[in-house]
Amino acid sequence: MSPLRRFVLVAVAILVVLVSAVAIWFATTPGPLAFAGGKKVALDAFTGAEPTGVPNDLLQASVEKRGEYLTRAADCLVCHTAPGGKQYAGGFAFKLPFGTLYSTNITPDKETGIGAYSDADFLNAMHRGVRRDGALLYPAMPFTSYTYVTDEDALAIKAYLFSLPPVKATPPANTLVFPFNQRWAMGVWSSFFNEGTRFEPVADKSPEWNRGAYLAEALAHCGECHTPRNLAFALDNRKKFAGALSAGWYAYNITSDKGTGVGDWRDDELFAYLATGHAAGRGTASGPMGEAVDHSLSKLAESDVRAMVTYLRSVPAESSRDLPPRVAVAAPASHKEGGGSGNLRGKRIFAGACASCHDWSGVSPITELATLTGARAVNDPGASNVVQVVLTGMQRPPGLVSMPSFGSIYSDAEIADLANYVTSRFGSKGSTLSEKDVAKLRKETAQ
Amino acid sequence: MQRDSASLDVTRRKLLQAAGAGSVLLAFHLPLRAAPAAGEAKPTFAPNAFIRIDESNKVTLVMPQVEMGQGIYTSVAMILAEELDADIAQVALEHAPPSDTLYGNPTFGIQVTGNSNSVRAFWTPLRNAGASARAMLVQAAAQQWKVDPASCSAAKSAVTHAATGRVLAYGALVRDASKLTPPATPQLKDPANFTVIGQPLKRFDTPDKVNGKVVYGIDVMLPGMKFATVALCPVFGGKVGHVDDSAAKQIPGVQKIVVLDDMVAVTGDHMWAAKKGLDALDITWNEGPNGNVSSAEIWADLRAASQKDGVVAKAEGDVAKFLGQGDRLDEAYELPFLAHATMEPLNCTVQLTKDSCEIWTGTQIMSRVQGTVAQLTGLPLDKVTVHNHLIGGGFGRRLEPDMVLTAVRVAQQLDGAPVKVVWTREQDIQHDVYRPVYRDTISASLANGKIQAWKYRVTGSAVIARWLPPAFQKGIDIDAIDGAADIAYDIPNLQIEYVRAEPPAVPTGFWRGVGPNNNVFATECFIDELAKKAGKDPVAFRRDMLGKTPRLKAALDLAAEKSGWGQALPARAGRGVSIQTAFGSFIATVVEAEVDEHGEVRLRRVTAAVDTGIAVNPDTVIAQIQGGLIFGLTAALYGEITIDKGRVQQSNFHDYRMLRIDEAPQIDVHLIKSGEAPGGIGEAGVTASSASLRNALYAATGVPLRRLPIDRAALAGKKNA
Amino acid sequence: MATLKINGESKVFEATEDTPLLWVLRDVLGLTGTKFGCGIAQCGACTVHVDGKPVRSCLLPVGGIGDRAITTIEGIGATPAGASVQKAWLDLEVIQCGYCQSGQIMAAAALLAATPHPDDADIDAAMAGNICRCGTYVRIRDAIKRAAAARAA
Numbered sequence A: 001m002s003p004l005r006r007f008v009l010v011a012v013a014i015l016v017v018l019v020s021a022v023a024i025w026f027a028t029t030p031g032p033l034a035f036a037g038g039k040k041v042a043l044d045a046f047t048g049a050e051p052t053g054v055p056n057d058l059l060q061a062s063v064e065k066r067g068e069y070l071t072r073a074a075d076c077l078v079c080h081t082a083p084g085g086k087q088y089a090g091g092f093a094f095k096l097p098f099g100t101l102y103s104t105n106i107t108p109d110k111e112t113g114i115g116a117y118s119d120a121d122f123l124n125a126m127h128r129g130v131r132r133d134g135a136l137l138y139p140a141m142p143f144t145s146y147t148y149v150t151d152e153d154a155l156a157i158k159a160y161l162f163s164l165p166p167v168k169a170t171p172p173a174n175t176l177v178f179p180f181n182q183r184w185a186m187g188v189w190s191s192f193f194n195e196g197t198r199f200e201p202v203a204d205k206s207p208e209w210n211r212g213a214y215l216a217e218a219l220a221h222c223g224e225c226h227t228p229r230n231l232a233f234a235l236d237n238r239k240k241f242a243g244a245l246s247a248g249w250y251a252y253n254i255t256s257d258k259g260t261g262v263g264d265w266r267d268d269e270l271f272a273y274l275a276t277g278h279a280a281g282r283g284t285a286s287g288p289m290g291e292a293v294d295h296s297l298s299k300l301a302e303s304d305v306r307a308m309v310t311y312l313r314s315v316p317a318e319s320s321r322d323l324p325p326r327v328a329v330a331a332p333a334s335h336k337e338g339g340g341s342g343n344l345r346g347k348r349i350f351a352g353a354c355a356s357c358h359d360w361s362g363v364s365p366i367t368e369l370a371t372l373t374g375a376r377a378v379n380d381p382g383a384s385n386v387v388q389v390v391l392t393g394m395q396r397p398p399g400l401v402s403m404p405s406f407g408s409i410y411s412d413a414e415i416a417d418l419a420n421y422v423t424s425r426f427g428s429k430g431s432t433l434s435e436k437d438v439a440k441l442r443k444e445t446a447q
Numbered sequence B: 001m002q003r004d005s006a007s008l009d010v011t012r013r014k015l016l017q018a019a020g021a022g023s024v025l026l027a028f029h030l031p032l033r034a035a036p037a038a039g040e041a042k043p044t045f046a047p048n049a050f051i052r053i054d055e056s057n058k059v060t061l062v063m064p065q066v067e068m069g070q071g072i073y074t075s076v077a078m079i080l081a082e083e084l085d086a087d088i089a090q091v092a093l094e095h096a097p098p099s100d101t102l103y104g105n106p107t108f109g110i111q112v113t114g115n116s117n118s119v120r121a122f123w124t125p126l127r128n129a130g131a132s133a134r135a136m137l138v139q140a141a142a143q144q145w146k147v148d149p150a151s152c153s154a155a156k157s158a159v160t161h162a163a164t165g166r167v168l169a170y171g172a173l174v175r176d177a178s179k180l181t182p183p184a185t186p187q188l189k190d191p192a193n194f195t196v197i198g199q200p201l202k203r204f205d206t207p208d209k210v211n212g213k214v215v216y217g218i219d220v221m222l223p224g225m226k227f228a229t230v231a232l233c234p235v236f237g238g239k240v241g242h243v244d245d246s247a248a249k250q251i252p253g254v255q256k257i258v259v260l261d262d263m264v265a266v267t268g269d270h271m272w273a274a275k276k277g278l279d280a281l282d283i284t285w286n287e288g289p290n291g292n293v294s295s296a297e298i299w300a301d302l303r304a305a306s307q308k309d310g311v312v313a314k315a316e317g318d319v320a321k322f323l324g325q326g327d328r329l330d331e332a333y334e335l336p337f338l339a340h341a342t343m344e345p346l347n348c349t350v351q352l353t354k355d356s357c358e359i360w361t362g363t364q365i366m367s368r369v370q371g372t373v374a375q376l377t378g379l380p381l382d383k384v385t386v387h388n389h390l391i392g393g394g395f396g397r398r399l400e401p402d403m404v405l406t407a408v409r410v411a412q413q414l415d416g417a418p419v420k421v422v423w424t425r426e427q428d429i430q431h432d433v434y435r436p437v438y439r440d441t442i443s444a445s446l447a448n449g450k451i452q453a454w455k456y457r458v459t460g461s462a463v464i465a466r467w468l469p470p471a472f473q474k475g476i477d478i479d480a481i482d483g484a485a486d487i488a489y490d491i492p493n494l495q496i497e498y499v500r501a502e503p504p505a506v507p508t509g510f511w512r513g514v515g516p517n518n519n520v521f522a523t524e525c526f527i528d529e530l531a532k533k534a535g536k537d538p539v540a541f542r543r544d545m546l547g548k549t550p551r552l553k554a555a556l557d558l559a560a561e562k563s564g565w566g567q568a569l570p571a572r573a574g575r576g577v578s579i580q581t582a583f584g585s586f587i588a589t590v591v592e593a594e595v596d597e598h599g600e601v602r603l604r605r606v607t608a609a610v611d612t613g614i615a616v617n618p619d620t621v622i623a624q625i626q627g628g629l630i631f632g633l634t635a636a637l638y639g640e641i642t643i644d645k646g647r648v649q650q651s652n653f654h655d656y657r658m659l660r661i662d663e664a665p666q667i668d669v670h671l672i673k674s675g676e677a678p679g680g681i682g683e684a685g686v687t688a689s690s691a692s693l694r695n696a697l698y699a700a701t702g703v704p705l706r707r708l709p710i711d712r713a714a715l716a717g718k719k720n721a
Numbered sequence C: 001m002a003t004l005k006i007n008g009e010s011k012v013f014e015a016t017e018d019t020p021l022l023w024v025l026r027d028v029l030g031l032t033g034t035k036f037g038c039g040i041a042q043c044g045a046c047t048v049h050v051d052g053k054p055v056r057s058c059l060l061p062v063g064g065i066g067d068r069a070i071t072t073i074e075g076i077g078a079t080p081a082g083a084s085v086q087k088a089w090l091d092l093e094v095i096q097c098g099y100c101q102s103g104q105i106m107a108a109a110a111l112l113a114a115t116p117h118p119d120d121a122d123i124d125a126a127m128a129g130n131i132c133r134c135g136t137y138v139r140i141r142d143a144i145k146r147a148a149a150a151r152a153a
């Protein structure tokens, strides 16, 4: 055997071992409820109140009405609507490291929407990520979560969508680069990462917990943002809900970790945050979470949000090493004291554009919703969400809270300075973003 | 070789006067008709439209020009009071009613406040008005005392006969003076004897501005008034398609939803209700033909148009020949669309009944407002009353009547109750009448370190053609080229051209500093580049070519001295100079600025030397230069309105950036004493700002920016200028 | 019906809780000295004092004010800091169009009440939120210093 051949063989052998190891690692990725232990049972076998479907007061409602509720719970609207576009007509851009994906039209238009979908077609898309024409969907469509939605609920969603006016609209073509433009590869991906089963309650957990689990995992797909992803871009439930950066925003740790998660939040704080996007002293939801609140969580029955709180509480603590273990208290009232004072340009922008609402102390004189003190975003030394809010503002429903976007008048260097100032002044560990970091964040969210 | 330059010399001054001549200028040949006295039956001496004196010795001065912060009420009052010898501390001021005949601006022929010419245009008419009235009062006193009028003198609203010590207050002379014929040519004072003009007088309009008492148009309150706000189609020229008002109607305080063909308004019990109502409307717009207009397209068109030969506005010597000799340089300079963003958002209050219309607003064009409202409503002119107010910023925006017409159209849908229509800041910025985009191209050749030939072409909107059509003659917008034609330098061969290029869809209008803004910017930037080519210091280079403009040379010398021109500065800091004769004031400006590695600019200091002739109120002159500089620097650093998909992309101060106090430089204004007639000052500071800033940045970095606003990436060396 | 304490007087009015104080002041109570400039807390024209602190009334919902004392430009002259600011403003002829100046004066009065001897950095921090389109910044700075000096004297 020539040395070259031997080398090649050894290399191949190593590669095979590595690939199998990775494959096994992927194949044994735990499911979203694995952490809970306990015995999973079929839905029918669960003895408590039904964890799936709609809340009690909607049980008698028409299938479209039930579907509407579930569609909201699944938050289909935000991803399937382009900014300024018609609802559910698709075209929302997902900026991925390897190109841009556009969401599809899910209005009942026969040509450009899903009007021609049979029930089976629809379930195939929801559960398996397979389009009517057989093409495989990318997991920007959270079918690995929707796979847990019951047939009945999924078809109610379909019934609701089909009750909407059809819109003729074809989203722009995706711009993924090779090999990510190879849809067939998603089949391999799914075989690893899509459980492909419906929701199974955990027998020894309360009905409330199971309802929360169904809402959080199957419909609201919290993990899609809050759970870190592995190399194959699939959810890594070994670090369930431990926080992740996605599309330029940091979805923070929502495990029961006391310092970096929500372990030290009270139940009513969690409830308020989910239901309204705000909890006193905990900050205000913005970006994708703000949208999730406005279009989905705030529309849910109180009992459902409480169930989600119960479920969240049970997720084991996982601490985030990139976050400081505690959030800062209010900054001094005087601009001369407190963090960031050497950052003159950041301070100057804050003085002109921000201090009116947020105050030098971080406690807003105008509305609690604008209080920075206690917010995770300003206590994140990565400062991604601070940057995003500065860039794009916060347009929550009128009368609730709104912040203008400053992305067009300040340069990347200025916004970096501002974010560094804000996190130093109002957080427990300041950021050290550069102009380039901001440029990158800017790209990730541009629609 | 010598061309007949006289026939080609089209300057703003000459043409505007030609356009406004005839009927109107005659109005200033005293005597004028009496000023309409507001319901006073008492005997009153009203010798002309500007002055009224009653028996109680109350002197009322009527303000032909509107006060928008430029201090004109005080300056006009000072000029009148000076020649009238009225007690300036006791006069009462009154807004003039609409009337081109009585109050038309002598330069324009209509009642307009703009072009920094209030003092310039009214200088002589007001002095005549004051002097004439004084002569009549003196004559009345002399008749009573049976003495020679020449032996009497006037001061502090009273006539004195020094020989006998007799004194009569003006009020006591009202009856007799009214019977006299005004003198044909009243005797004006020798400026050396001025006691009011030239004194730093406290402004009359400011005391009520510190305590909230002043009433701007937006503050008008009438019994039973409703409040309204409007939305125009976001795409220029678009129309209302469909409006779903079901949600809006549910909002407490919402009164009425008014849907017109091109706009929607909501009235309510207060602005908040109206605004919430408007936000709650689901409006579908028909975008019309302009849905694809973009800045990129507009710039491409403008650049193409600037390649064409223009109409020659001025020609001297032989440009073609001398451009071909010596060292030649060609450059182009571009200015963006700008919004006015007056601090007081657009507004107008209207009460419209079957047979009358009352308007409360702050406008720079009183009579035009009255006329257009009469036209719109079909009412006779005398049934349209316009109550003008102090203005919270004009800057040229209130030279347009659109905000009044909008409000009247809303009122037409109501039942006669007064309605105050206030634009949100977003509407105000997205439906402005924008400062046009301009491209100025200049070619020059140098010989022996001086400019030998100079060819200057302005390409851009002809605002004049729309706004004052009679003044648009020979295809030349006199405003757009005025600052180029009026060049201060000694240049033997020169040619000034104008190419009219109107941007599609975007309405364009006057913006503080008007034409001279782009002319001075392009000229003074180019001069710096020529100086570099000639290997000369920018101040010295300019100085050598100012033989025919000694006042400007003196200003340049003073500015250079006071700014420390030539003294060392830290790395990436620089001084830049620009000079101008715009608006009849001779100004040299030096900006000192520094640039960091990101291209961020810090303004360190601005020094201006100003010869504006007789400064009526010197402190006001200084204030106007300070403010104008800030206004202009704001635009130079940050100002740009961009268009995408037929709509303006900026909407409020978060995306239309303003200079703030912590960015403002130290500003030193040095007035040069002069006995010349006053120049204009309200816009001169704006015009003075941008080239001097750009030249400072050029000195600091070597990067020759040729577009505004300044490009920070280019200054940082990340891309080409 | 709601009640607010404004310039030392109880004012009763009708408006929903979410209505920003600015519009209650201007349109309901007729206190038009407080100005509307942007509606998004970017210009400062609408600045009033709530318990002595400067607040942008264009975003402050009346429902959240409770019994805190409101002072507007119409009432600021009754406070020592306000009176000294007003005087300095006139002495140095700060004002041009004046539209921003209610807000400038309110911000400056709050600054002086809290910081009797402000330096340039204090002035920047307190005044940078107030835009003046007429560009009176240079004189605002000088007038604040003058008012501070006058109060110390």
Ligand code: FES
Binding pocket: C035, C036, C037, C038, C039, C040, C041, C042, C043, C044, C045, C046, C047, C056, C057, C058, C059
């Ligand atoms: S109107 Fe409130 S800050 Fe501008």
Ligand code: FES
Binding pocket: B069, B343, B392, B393, C095, C096, C097, C098, C099, C100, C101, C131, C132, C133, C134, C135, C136
């Ligand atoms: S004085 Fe006019 S905006 Fe400030």
